[in-house]
């Protein structure tokens with residue numbers, strides 16, 4: 452990865468930070484993104500050590516203005532982007548609209564990777580082996596209701612509902628994106644990281660869990676840091692897609708937490724789902740690849 456430039460969203464904490472750490476160790480020049488300047492600069496210092504291989508950008512990627520600002524900053528600083536890791540994601544409950552009027556879980560998990568990839572395509576096209584890696588999560592692959600993509604009709608904020616649908620929608624969008632840019636030397640693939648006890652997990656309130664599980668939340672908080680403390684494991688699938696020579700020119704695939712190729716779930720192969728997700732992303736962002 453020497454002389455390669457990599458951008459990791461959510462790279463100042465959790466799985467993103469560990470992914471950035473692994474890529475730095477492989478010699479990449481890494482840019483990490485978070486919302487808070489002090490935290491972002493501290494992460495860059497920690498990851499970069501005494502070298503100059505890591506820099507940070509501060510932007511709120513739940514907002515279109517933040518996504519545009521990040522892309523502008525990247526274009527100002529770099530003439531090429533080799534790898535974009537759309538790691539940012541999570542659950543926002545109860546239902547919340549962003550300042551752009553987008554349901555927030557959809558905004559961070561689906562719209563942000565779509566819009567950022569569109570905006571950075573000129574830099575990606577300038578690389579010889581450009582790769583985009585999008586992170587899924589939860590229990591992806593369940594049904595996607597095109598008329599309830601942003602929980603317009605019904606919001607179930609529990610971990611395994613709106614979040615799952617958004618991650619399945621992300622996979623559908625990624626598959627379509629891969630097909631759209633297949634002739635442009637840019638690959639788009641999806642990684643499932645597996646579980647880790649991260650700032651996102653720690654911030655989840657009991658309201659994010661179904662009623663029956665809520666009494667178990669204190670136990671999960673106790674066990675989480677003990678059972679999910681291997682922070683290298685959830686970077687494996689992303690690092691494989693981002694760096695492995697065997698993934699060169701391979702696009703439109705999905706790998707599990709062991710970095711094994713896994714079939715797309717049926718809902719992701721449903722072209723009407725892909726159409727609905729794609730149209731929504733295009734409409735909200737006003738941009739297309």
Ligand SMILES: NC(=O)c1ccc[n+]([C@@H]2O[C@H](COP(=O)([O-])OP(=O)(O)OC[C@H]3O[C@@H](n4cnc5c(N)ncnc54)[C@H](OP(=O)(O)O)[C@@H]3O)[C@@H](O)[C@H]2O)c1
Pocket residue numbers: 460461462463464465466467484485486487490491510511512513538539540541559586587588589644645646647648649650651652
């Ligand atoms: N953790 C798990 O068990 C698990 C399991 C399966 C899949 N995943 C997926 O893996 C990815 C990473 O998960 P994680 O648990 O590591 O996430 P996390 O702990 O919530 O990630 C924290 C990082 O995201 C940044 N961030 C949060 N909101 C942001 C925003 N609006 N704009 C810009 N940056 C923002 C934080 O920056 P600041 O706080 O510094 O602003 C920090 O760098 C997600 O896509 C998640 O869905 C996670």
